[in-house]
Each structure stands twice: as structure tokens, then as C-alpha cells.
Amino acid sequence: AVIMDQVFNHAFGQNPIAQMWWDSGNNRPAANNPYMNQNCPHPPNCWGNDFDHYVQPTRDYMDRINTYWIENFNIDGIRFDFTKGFTNSSNADSYQSTRIAALKRMADECWNVDQDFYVILEHWGPNQEEKELSDYGMLLWGNAAHQYYEAAMGYTPDSDFKWGIYKERGWNDKHLISYMESHDEERASYKIKTYGNSSGGYDTKTLATRADRIIQASAFFYTIPGPKMIYMFEELGYDISIDNPCRVCEKPILWNYYNDQHRQKIYFYMASMMDMRKKYDVFNTSNFTYALNGASKRINLNSSSMNATVVGNFDVVQKDVYPNFQQTGIWYDYFSGDSITVTNASAPISFAPGEWHIYTDVKLTDAAFMDITEAGLTNLKPFMVYPNPSAGVVDILLDFPQGTAVAWSLRDVRGKVAAQGSLVTDGPQITGLDFAALPKGAYILQLQTPAEVYAERLLLN
Structure with a gap:
């Protein structure tokens, strides 16, 4: 599915709708602006100029844009930014039936064009309101980042991430899109690297x-059943x-991370867990329980085909965990393939710091991607060219250490140099090159560093 992002809460001063009816003396929309409020009515959540979502011109404006994208680009859904701002009330955090009606109206217009369209809200409103929107068929973002950070860092008192579960909110449907990271949150790995807990020789800050x-x-x-981001x-x-x-500056694109064995491990475990979710219906069940407070955490999932128990010790010291297995008998570790015999379903088990397991009461096929070794991975070149083919102007991603001398040359199919240059990198960076004046055809872009020579085919059309 292709999901795009739309911001209809506000627009900045360069937006034509703001400019055509603009009060230059007060640097804000004019009183006769048919789309916008003169002042943002719901501080402190104010950015740019606030749309009035209760007037017909704004509604028509949103509907035309949404319909255009659905009909002309066949997109599958839209994530709507900060829809709690679809109000003219100063108390945006309170339940507002008028805001709900405005969002239902907008969703209906999308579904009139495509009945299977994903309407996703970054809402941040009261839970009563979000539940009503969920019941109507919309999906909503669910921020569980802080609690997951705390758990991963090894600080367990504030690590209960149950609010990332739709059932905990009293919702009827799996319409909560929970996440551990987003564009608005700090990176989990950075948090652990900087603030992670430790005990003796066990240190969460080390990369491994x-x-x-x-x-x-x-x-x-x-x-946890339900959609994820x-x-x-x-x-x-x-x-x-x-x-x-x-906060909003460009960040380096570090493709070389993929060549690190520890980071690869994250990659393949995540891929395997996603594959597991798709293969086995127990991970999409509505019949599950959980206990996620404290260091010992568990999830118990039940379906007609099998049961699953997820259990882990998030402390930095040895700890008893309480799996609360659904029944006694043989349980299988999904990733290792090993089995344990449970004679007392409620008995504790001693786990090492950071130890966790996904157990099922049915023997499953081997977990996907776990047999891929570092030696079997293709080494990625430390540069990329985009777009390729190109009309002439290209961006080159250079992923070299700071201070690396790079000489580049572009050669045609006969080996003749068509363009060349050199630079010293500032670290991972993007460098633009303009080859628009060159004849169309196939070329070889060669990069040479003191350690290695790299080449990439480039097509100019």
C-alpha cells in the first residue's frame, strides 16, 4: 500500500490561500480570508496559519486534494497530520462532537471515492473521541515510544507500554497504529547508547x-495484535x-549500517517477526492478555490453531519472570527451535538480563531469515546515484568517513572522460552533479578513494 501524508491543520505564509487574503500589517490571514482563522484558536498547538475546518471553502479544498490523489495516483491511504487541530475551540483537549463530525465528513468523502481507503489520523485527542473515530473505521496513531525506550534502556518503573494496545484503550477494533519510533521522537538506539542502564559487566550502552x-x-x-509503524x-x-x-535538519543516510553484524541482527530479527505475524493468525487474535509493568513482561495469545506466550526480563540483572503459560506440556521456542516441558503453568523462571522468548504450543517451521550469515550478505557500495536514469542532474550519496579524499570521473562507453572532479568528504553527505550538457547515453561513474575504486553505470536520457 502507498500511504501519503497531508497537513490540513495549518499552512504557512507562502501558501496561496494565505497570500490571497493576507493582513500584511499584522502578518496573519485577513479577516475576509474564507479559509483561515485570523488567529490560531487552540494554543499552544499552533503552527503557521490555522484553517477553519467548519467553513465550506476549506472542506471543498480538502476534498478536492484528497480526491485528486486517490483518482489520479491510486494511493491507498492518507495520514492526516494533527487532526486534533480541526477545531475552533480554545480547549482542544476536550471531547468535541463538532470535530468528530468534521473528521467523519472528510472520511466519508474519501470512502465515496474508494471504499477501501485508509484514513489515518495523528489525532492526540481524548480517548473517548479516538474510540469513536476508530469505531467509525478510521485508524489512529498510538505513541508508545517513551515506554519502549525505558524498557530497552533497562529502567522498568515507567516501562509499561500497554497504552500501545487497542484493548487497553477500550477500543473495539485493531485500529491503533502503535510505534516505538517516529519523526517526532528521539531514536531508541540513541537513547540506549546515551542513557542506558548497566550492572556489573552487563551494559546496555554497548552496540552488541x-x-x-x-x-x-x-x-x-x-x-501485539494490530497495525504497526x-x-x-x-x-x-x-x-x-x-x-x-x-530537530528538522537533514540526517546522514547511513547505508553502511547494514554491513555491521549487530545492526544486521536487528534487521533480520525484525524481518523475521514481521514474517511470523503474517504467517500465523495467533498474532492477529483478539483473544490475548498481557502484563507489561515492571521488569518481567509477558503477552499470552490464544487462537484455534495454537497458543503463544511472549516473556522477557527487561532488567539489567538476573530476574524471575512469570510466563503464565496457557497450559502445561511442551512449548517451543520460535527462534531457537528448542523446546521446554512446562509442569506448572504459573511457576516463575529465572531469566538472564535482557533474555526473552516467543513460545508456541505447536512446533512451527524455522524462523525466516535466521540462517543468513554475515558472509552471505552482499557488500554495499559506499555510494549511491539518484535518479538513475537521469535527465542530467544527479545526487550522489557518499558514505565515507570525514576527511576522505574522493576523485570522481564520468566516462563514456569508449572510456573517454566526459567529466571529472574531486572533493574531501565531511562525513556521510549528498553531493549534486550536473551532467545535463553531456550527450544522452550510457556512462560509467567512477569514484576513487585512497583505499578503493568504485564504479556505477549511469544512464543519461
Whole structure:
């Protein structure tokens, strides 16, 4: 599915709708602006200029844009930014039937064009309101990042991530899109690297242990029924802070992470857990219980085909955990393939720090991707060219250490140099090159560093 993002809560001053009816003296929309409020009515959640969502011009504006994208680009859904702002009330945090009606109206217009369209809200409103929107068929973001961070870092008093579960909110449907990372949250790996807990020789800050802690948190994320969101490079333990160098600044694209064995481990465990969710209906059941407070956490899932129990110790010291198995007998570890015999379903088990298991009472096929070794992986070149083919202007992603001298040349099919240059990298960076003046055809872009020579075919059309 292709999901796009739309911001209809506000627009900044360059937006034509703001400019055509603009009060330049007060630097805000004019009183006769048919779309916008002069002042944002719901501080402190104010950015740019606020749309009035109760007037027909704004509603028509939103409907035309949504319909255009659905009909002309066949997109499958839209995530609507900060829909709690679809109000003119100063108390945006309170339950508002008028806001619900405005959102239902907008969703109906989308579903009139495509009845299977995903309407996803970043709402952040009161739970009563979100439940009503969920019951109507919309999906809503569910932020569980802080609690997952705390669990992964090894600080358990505030690590209960149950609010990321639709049942905990009293919802009837699996319409909560929970997540451990997003564009608005700090990176989990950075948090662990910087603030992680330790005890004796067990230190969550080290990359190897940090990777294991992220995998452990993932085991308690992907096994909870309901849709999930994963943020870019989360699967490789991206650990550049959201505030480095600023919150909305570009961050380095570190493809070389994939060549690190610990980061690969995160990648393949996450991939395997996603594969597991798709294969086995027990991970989409509505019949499940959980106990996620404290260091010992568990999830018990039940279906007609099998039962599953997820259990883990999130402390940094040895600890008893309480799996609360659904019955005695043989249980199978999904990832190791080993089995245990349970004679007392409620008895505790002693787990090492960071130890976790996904058990099923049916022997399943081997977990996907667990047989892929580091040696079997293709080494990625530390640069990428985009777009390729190109009309002439390309961006080159260079993923070399800071201070690396790079000489580049572009050669045609006869080996003749068509363009060349050199630079010294500032670290991972994107460099633009303009080849628009060159004849159309196939070329070889060659990059040479003191350590290696790399080449990539480039087509100019």
C-alpha cells in the first residue's frame, strides 16, 4: 500500500490561500480570508496559519486534494497530520462532537471515492473521541515510544507500554497504529547508547547489547495484535539524535549500517517477526492478555490453531519472570527451535538480563531469515546515484568517513572522460552533479578513494 501524508491543520505564509487574503500589517490571514482563522484558536498547538475546518471553502479544498490523489495516483491511504487541530475551540483537549463530525465528513468523502481507503489520523485527542473515530473505521496513531525506550534502556518503573494496545484503550477494533519510533521522537538506539542502564559487566550502552535490547523490545512490539509503524532505519538501530544538528535538519543516510553484524541482527530479527505475524493468525487474535509493568513482561495469545506466550526480563540483572503459560506440556521456542516441558503453568523462571522468548504450543517451521550469515550478505557500495536514469542532474550519496579524499570521473562507453572532479568528504553527505550538457547515453561513474575504486553505470536520457 502507498500511504501519503497531508497537513490540513495549518499552512504557512507562502501558501496561496494565505497570500490571497493576507493582513500584511499584522502578518496573519485577513479577516475576509474564507479559509483561515485570523488567529490560531487552540494554543499552544499552533503552527503557521490555522484553517477553519467548519467553513465550506476549506472542506471543498480538502476534498478536492484528497480526491485528486486517490483518482489520479491510486494511493491507498492518507495520514492526516494533527487532526486534533480541526477545531475552533480554545480547549482542544476536550471531547468535541463538532470535530468528530468534521473528521467523519472528510472520511466519508474519501470512502465515496474508494471504499477501501485508509484514513489515518495523528489525532492526540481524548480517548473517548479516538474510540469513536476508530469505531467509525478510521485508524489512529498510538505513541508508545517513551515506554519502549525505558524498557530497552533497562529502567522498568515507567516501562509499561500497554497504552500501545487497542484493548487497553477500550477500543473495539485493531485500529491503533502503535510505534516505538517516529519523526517526532528521539531514536531508541540513541537513547540506549546515551542513557542506558548497566550492572556489573552487563551494559546496555554497548552496540552488541543495545542491538539485543532493541530486538527484545521488538519481540514485545510485533507480537501485539494490530497495525504497526516502523520509522526509517529503525531496523538498523539508527543512533544519530533527532536534535543533531537540529530537530528538522537533514540526517546522514547511513547505508553502511547494514554491513555491521549487530545492526544486521536487528534487521533480520525484525524481518523475521514481521514474517511470523503474517504467517500465523495467533498474532492477529483478539483473544490475548498481557502484563507489561515492571521488569518481567509477558503477552499470552490464544487462537484455534495454537497458543503463544511472549516473556522477557527487561532488567539489567538476573530476574524471575512469570510466563503464565496457557497450559502445561511442551512449548517451543520460535527462534531457537528448542523446546521446554512446562509442569506448572504459573511457576516463575529465572531469566538472564535482557533474555526473552516467543513460545508456541505447536512446533512451527524455522524462523525466516535466521540462517543468513554475515558472509552471505552482499557488500554495499559506499555510494549511491539518484535518479538513475537521469535527465542530467544527479545526487550522489557518499558514505565515507570525514576527511576522505574522493576523485570522481564520468566516462563514456569508449572510456573517454566526459567529466571529472574531486572533493574531501565531511562525513556521510549528498553531493549534486550536473551532467545535463553531456550527450544522452550510457556512462560509467567512477569514484576513487585512497583505499578503493568504485564504479556505477549511469544512464543519461
